[in-house]
Amino acid sequence: MTRPAFLKRTLALVALATLFGYASGADNKLGAGYLPPGDFDPGKALELIFPGLEIKGDAALWEVPEWEADPARTKPVWGLVKLEVLDSLRFRQADAKRIFLVCQSVPAEQEYNCRNFCAPDVGAATFTNTENGWRLDAVSRVMGRVGGGGKASKPKLVKLGPERYGVVLWSMGMGQGSTVQADTYFLETGTSVKEVLQITTYSDNGGSCGCEREVCDPDDPNLMTCFEIVSTVEFVPGKNAVVFDLKVTQTDRLDDTLKGVTLYSYTDGMYRETSP
Numbered sequence: 001m002t003r004p005a006f007l008k009r010t011l012a013l014v015a016l017a018t019l020f021g022y023a024s025g026a027d028n029k030l031g032a033g034y035l036p037p038g039d040f041d042p043g044k045a046l047e048l049i050f051p052g053l054e055i056k057g058d059a060a061l062w063e064v065p066e067w068e069a070d071p072a073r074t075k076p077v078w079g080l081v082k083l084e085v086l087d088s089l090r091f092r093q094a095d096a097k098r099i100f101l102v103c104q105s106v107p108a109e110q111e112y113n114c115r116n117f118c119a120p121d122v123g124a125a126t127f128t129n130t131e132n133g134w135r136l137d138a139v140s141r142v143m144g145r146v147g148g149g150g151k152a153s154k155p156k157l158v159k160l161g162p163e164r165y166g167v168v169l170w171s172m173g174m175g176q177g178s179t180v181q182a183d184t185y186f187l188e189t190g191t192s193v194k195e196v197l198q199i200t201t202y203s204d205n206g207g208s209c210g211c212e213r214e215v216c217d218p219d220d221p222n223l224m225t226c227f228e229i230v231s232t233v234e235f236v237p238g239k240n241a242v243v244f245d246l247k248v249t250q251t252d253r254l255d256d257t258l259k260g261v262t263l264y265s266y267t268d269g270m271y272r273e274t275s276p
Helices: 003-012 014-020 042-049 108-117
Strands: 054-056 059-063 080-093 096-107 121-130 133-145 156-161 164-175 178-189 192-204 228-236 245-252 255-267 270-274
Touching: 042 080, 042 096, 042 121, 042 133, 080 108, 080 156, 080 164, 096 108, 096 133, 096 164, 121 178, 121 192, 133 178, 156 178, 156 228, 192 245
Parallel strands: 133 192, 192 270
Antiparallel strands: 054 059, 059 080, 080 096, 096 121, 121 133, 156 164, 164 178, 178 192, 192 228, 228 245, 245 255, 255 270
């Protein structure tokens, strides 16, 4: 199989990755402020990030305002949501102590159903430790929707440039005999945090390929060839001096003659495919 055909087959599965959700294209309003000096308190950070946050027992509830909704929608994303901090990731940038806080929200009134069906909204904020306390630098209360069963994955800190950091979250989807796994990258850009790239890291069609039925013609031209494609990601210096390029190598575990390489460069606030 030629490389274009190989990549076409792979990219056809990316449509399934849209089951993971959407990415909001609008900047979120920044509520400037500080947390007290000393130990970083994730609970206090939520109160700063989400104005009007209401604490009921162990639940943090917030009413999503109109301006926070995805601009493609006519109503707020969820209405009343339940918030949860996924992690507070610590790193050092330009000799300053910083924190990347990532949280998720699910519909408060349908939390039980969401455990089975929905992908949560994820948000993030960055803080810098100063002599006045932890300064809120960037925030996106709704920056995308990833995960499943009402739960996003545990975020991981990634270094996307010599002095640029972001986070990556993992998702998986299944449907029509296929399985897809993807990594979604988020980067601090100005006063917001945005989704900049989603990469399919694994895909197979094990539930819809081959000739395992009792009645099957192995010469049937409509019979799908089985594949199990794995992608590895490397961060490499590239055209942008501030943000690394991403080199994605795709291989088929069922046919080691099939291999493809795709390079992404960061331009105009997004990663875009470019020539190797």
